[in-house]
Amino acid sequence: MTDETLPPVLDWAVSISMALFYAAMALAFVRILIGPYLADRVVALDLLAVLLVGLMALYTVQTGYSAFLDVAIMLALVGFLATVAFALYGERRHMQQLERRRTRDER
Amino acid sequence: MIDVIVALLLLCGGVFAFGAAVGVYRMPDTYIRMHASTKTGTLGAGLMLLAVALHFGELSVGTRAISALVFLLITAPVAAHMIGRAAYRAGVRLWEGTIVDELAGKEISGEPVQAAAARTTTSEPPVEHS
Numbered sequence: 001m002t003d004e005t006l007p008p009v010l011d012w013a014v015s016i017s018m019a020l021f022y023a024a025m026a027l028a029f030v031r032i033l034i035g036p037y038l039a040d041r042v043v044a045l046d047l048l049a050v051l052l053v054g055l056m057a058l059y060t061v062q063t064g065y066s067a068f069l070d071v072a073i074m075l076a077l078v079g080f081l082a083t084v085a086f087a088l089y090g091e092r093r094h095m096q097q098l099e100r101r102r103t104r105d106e107r
Numbered sequence: 108m109i110d111v112i113v114a115l116l117l118l119c120g121g122v123f124a125f126g127a128a129v130g131v132y133r134m135p136d137t138y139i140r141m142h143a144s145t146k147t148g149t150l151g152a153g154l155m156l157l158a159v160a161l162h163f164g165e166l167s168v169g170t171r172a173i174s175a176l177v178f179l180l181i182t183a184p185v186a187a188h189m190i191g192r193a194a195y196r197a198g199v200r201l202w203e204g205t206i207v208d209e210l211a212g213k214e215i216s217g218e219p220v221q222a223a224a225a226r227t228t229t230s231e232p233p234v235e236h237s
Contacts, residue, residue: 010162013114017121017155024128031131031140039137039194046186047131047144053179054124054152057159057172061117066168069159073175080182087189094197 006062014062021055042086049079109161116158124151136202137194145187149179 006014028051031044056072130143153176160172195210 007110009110009114010117013117017117020121020125024125027128027132037137037194037197037199039190039197039199040140042190043137043141043144044131046190047127047148050144050148050152050179050183051124051128053175054120054155057120057152057155057175058117060159061113061162066163066165066171069168069171069175072156073171073178076175076178076182080186083186084189087186087193090197091193094193 010061014058018055018058018062021051021058025051025055038086038090042083042090045086046079046083049075049082053079109164113158113162116154116161120151120154120158122151123147123154127151135204137199138191139202141187141190141194145183149183153179 025048028044028048032041032048035041053072053076056068056075060066060068060072124147127144127147130147131140134140134143156172156176156179160169160176163169163172201208
């Protein structure tokens with residue numbers, strides 16, 4: 001399927017969809033910037049990873065190289081692990097701060 | 108014919124992904140934002156992967172696309188659940204229009220939690236950058 005020109009229907013669909021994906025990623029970046037909580041940023045990062053998976057699928061259709069699909073699979077994996085790690089980190093940080101506050105109150 | 112179906116799937120996927128991002132940008136609190144990003148975002152990316160599988164029509168490509176899709180569908184709820192639990196435990200505030208907070212007064216893994224609406228929080232106040 002490489003080096004073939006796409007039929008016009010698909011060409012249009014790929015262009016429009018790509019524009020939508022770029023706009024979506026811009027919005028997710030804005031949410032990462034304005035927060036306000038750490039959890040909001042983690043949610044936006046998770047969405048960004050999922051959007052990247054979709055974008056890689058789009059590149060696969062556009063270029064005809066199926067190797068982009070492997071990139072999509074790896075991005076899905078890394079995105080999931082990053083989200084879980086961030087959630088655990090936030091929870092543990094909260095527990096540590098509670099502990100610190102408790103020992104401070106006892107003194 | 109197959110091209111038209113693939114084009115429709117691509118457009119639907121793009122629209123859903125954009126909708127997820129608009130939801131994450133516009134919704135009022137963390138939990139509702141997570142709601143938008145998890146379901147709609149996964150559907151958007153999943154439709155794109157389905158379009159790839161249909162477009163190529165080869166066994167090797169289709170298997171990889173479908174496996175990526177299944178992986179996304181399995182991991183998205185787990186990730187969302189973990190973020191939600193961490194956010195609730197860290198005291199991220201609910202939107203003031205929230206009607207019911209079913210976790211208030213219950214326990215999460217053996218430790219009682221206060222209602223997120225009325226408690227001291229150790230998570231950063233909304234103005235401070237972490």
